[in-house]
Amino acid sequence: MIYGLIGIVFFVWVIFFGGASRLENTLVGYFEFGQAGEKAIYIKMVSWIGLVFSVGFLFFGSSS
Known part of the structure; x- marks a missing residue:
């Protein structure tokens, strides 16, 4: 569950907060x-x- 939340935070940063331009052409x-x-x-x-x-x-893959 925590990995799903970390993934969501990471993707939101990339999409909405300029993370894509910082990651462009990097290792x-x-x-x-x-x-x-x-x-x-x-x-x-x-x-x-x-x-x-x-x-x-996060919402549909959790069995608990």
């Missing part, structure tokens, strides 16, 4: 987003997908 951006780490707009698109899956796993 961390490449390891996190693969080839999409070259442009900020691609990082944001992948982050939206990650945010949807993180929220989905």
Whole structure:
């Protein structure tokens, strides 16, 4: 559950608080987003997908 919350916070930072431009063309951006780490707009698109899956796993993937 804590990893889901950390993922949501990370993706919100990337999408809304300028994290994509900071991760653009960096080693961390490449390891996190693969080839999409070259442009900020691609990082944001992948982050939206990650945010949807993180929220989905947090609310629908928990068995407890």
